[in-house]
Amino acid sequence: DIRPPPSPEIYGRAVAEAVRRMKRGDFSKVVLARTLELRSSRDLDLPALLQRLARRDPSGYTFAVPSGPGRTLLGASPELLVSRRGGRLVANPLAGSTPRSADLAEDVRRAAALLESAKDLHEHAVVVDAVREALAPYCRTLDVPTRPTLVRTATMWHLSTTVVGEPADPAVSALELACALHPTPAVCGTPTDTARRVIGELEPFDRGAYTGMVGWGDASGDGEWVVTIRCAEAEERTLRLFAGAGVVEQSSPEAETAETGAKFQTFLQAVGVDQ
Template sequence: MSADGWMVESLSHGEIFFASPTLQQRSHGTKGAVCAYEPVSADGVRRLFDRARAAGIARPVLFGLVPFDTTRHASFTIPVQLQLAPVPQRGGAVVAPAGRRPAVVARQPVPAPEIYGDMVRKALDLYEEGDVRKIVLSRAMDVELDAPIAYADVLRDLLRRNAQGYTFAVPAWSDGVAGAQPAASMVGASPELLVRREGDRVFINPLAGSIPRVADPEEDQARREGLAVSEKDLREHGYVVSDIVRILREHCEELDVPQGPSVIGTDALWHLSTFIAGRLKSPDLSALGLACALHPTPAICGFPTAQAFAHIQDLEPFDREYFAGLVGWQREDGDGEWALTLRCARYDGDRRLRLYAGAGTVAGSDPESEIRETAMKMETFMRAIA
């Protein structure tokens, strides 16, 4: 453990790091890890734990990435050596980065911001036609660096600025697996908890409806207050909460849903947030099982889900892969935490990253503000890299 208490020192490509607001976990080495690259299923997860036991891993913890489109392959890893610790007090001593940061050699938006604006305008036309009410539209940015990233520096930076978030580096496998080097890793700091399960208690914290923060404290506060009463943002948030609650009612016998959202802040944005707690009807439903029942929520897809999903496939000119999917961990008893894979990038382990950002659109959305919001989401991640 390093002086600042974060277990990120010498983390190499393919190793795992996952920090929630209270717990940090990291793997040491990639040798012997039990891995799978297959669509997510309860049977598949069970088989992985069986393989881990057979391999002599005493207290197996499964880490994973589930794609936005769950018919595609997920990436799962049960490391041989895992270290757990409470997160250190924030605001304490911060170890300065050891070396120089990589420089950006090239940036390529996918698509260009104007085209993203056109996508939002097309969504606005669809709202007039009436078969869909919300679509979360995203864009990407391909970045080339002059040198590989230092995981420890990047994660420290993300951790420092996202105290209430879920900071992660989790490997993405490709066909064949079992090699020591993954195809890529997803690296980022998500503000959004999809599901935490502790025994029969579950916690869900959807976010939707956002505004960028500014340095001036008065203007920043005015933006926070404006978001709390914005009709468009409350509507955007409402689709998410009502759909999540509808599904939770099938699986929970007690549900505690606040009357209305509150506003939470990351270092760069204000978000509308609703913290929901429930008690599961069946102890057999794991954290990942419930997360998959809820996914894709209108926070990253839209409403109604099927129509929004089809429009996303049609409008977005790139494959989301693991972006806007699930990232997290789970123990054999089904307890665990799954966050949405947001504010992140796919990193190839060398000099290439693909950053992603999305924004919810509804009738009344402004294409220019959605361009700004997605730019801000990617920019905050870039600050940690170069």
Template sequence: MREVDAPASSASDMPFALVSNAETIVGKGCLGFVPSGREMPGGGTLGERVNVYFAGHPAGPRLVVGALPYDKAAPAHLFQPAELSRSPGRACFAAAFPPPALVGAPRPALRWQVMAEPTLPAYREAVARALETMAESGEALRKVVLSRSLRLAADQPIDASALLRALAADERVAAFCVPLASSEGPRVLIGATPELLVARQGEVVTSHPLAGSARRAREPRADRAAADALLGSDKDQREHREVVTAILDQLAPHCVELGAPKGTEITATASMWHLGTRIVGRLRRPETSVADLAGLLHPTPAVCGTPRERAARVIEDLEGYDRGFYAGAVGWVDAAGDGAWHVAIRCAEVAGRQARLYAGAGIVPGSDPVAEGEETSAKFAALLHALGIDETGRRAAEDVA
């Protein structure tokens, strides 16, 4: 993660936004930043640092928002907005991000350059090396999540508001925008995630992990066949169980009741099918903050692997770049410890004319390097479609007159 002074994030004109069918939160401005572990004696848990912040800042909305980086050792980016709008559903999002008035000449389409990091052949080779490492380890390494990125450069500044509106059109995801710290001008994390890391409301805690994916098809019969194949896939079911088991094991000491009442089900976004399991529990101690639960669970095997530490070392060796806030978490926590945190996937960092997109796939014994590469391409689709281009930077077929 880039080491910059947190107050530089105020340079962004974009507000924080987290948009879902359950609730929409929009936070404008910044009253202050939650201290990092380096700034507190003994470090402190994430929940403890949030409590320290609220104790010293009695004015303003009793809520902080922001993002957690993928690397647990890197500082979180959490701040208290100066103005806050909340609404059931998506009402306040439309007010905060209205489409431009239809006056004047239309803006010409952007021209793009795209650089894959790594290239698709190099990604397939990394998958093959991960499979070799797992085979050599016996069962000491069961899953590794490898990602790749696309660097995009446009000939004009990217309209971040338009990108967020396009992503939020899919009501099956939680769209988000987080202004980030930057010493070189406004920078935002924008995405549309289908995955809930953890939420707390009173004593009730929920999580909805996703793992195991398939690209959706336009033709209804082929689309249904893709969903059925995913449900019946032994490889994807094993990948999914790694995530669910880890979350249940980590939450169990903190809950008096915990389970997955509906089991594993198929869930969808506009572009992907996923295996998902909704987990519900009741907290043992009501003072346990959602911030501490997020810090406990993150990163889950859905974005890292199992065992976590060994998978993280393989990722560091094979990916070749810093994930930053990709595969981290975005969300909010209030002074009572309630809140919601979503896994930061299907996202991009946007700054001026530049954007960097990310997509990953879970590698387990039996994975196929070509298929895993195709899965990352499918996961890029949501953001690329919102930008109106394909993976090469050309205008998407449906956008060409």
């Protein structure tokens, strides 16, 4: 049994309202999300679900953590927020996406089109600039490529930039760096405070741990933190899926609704649901 709160129509209207406000000059980007609630007639087999997620996206970051009494947050995130190992830090912001295709020629065409999409390149540049600005005060050196590359998951192509730096203070931990970065425009928007307020007005649900961060850190300050996207919260026989899309002035309700639908496929395919 699948229920979509909010419905695609309500989500589309929220995207249209955000675009209207951006054209008025209120802000430049906001990430709007929606959910799907899946209810099963049987108890959920979380270890088996986690294994399927890991097999489908072996290069991603598969996780399961307690999120409340009787609740588990699990997912397969493609996005590294930041890692630190010794004197090297790495951040890998993703922004700008398009669904994969089962047809090889069409899949290649979509990837090539994403690399040339003015709308997606702008969305990606906003995120990369924010990452550079957040990390620069902590770094002796910071290498930020001028153009993005592509990364793929089982269901999506993403524009990707790998930012590499050397911490100025060897005592700064991966968690401190992650807190300085969060939330990036890839999950919130820009300006951050305005985008967060718009999300509160236009999203009719509480995100909870969705678009937060999950990871690990050790006593020496090394660690790895990823963005909690491509995730769901499990409670008894219910799975609540989350998916969001970056909305900019050039966005359309139809395209962003389709993008969130494609992102749901990570979990829908893992549980064997066709939609």
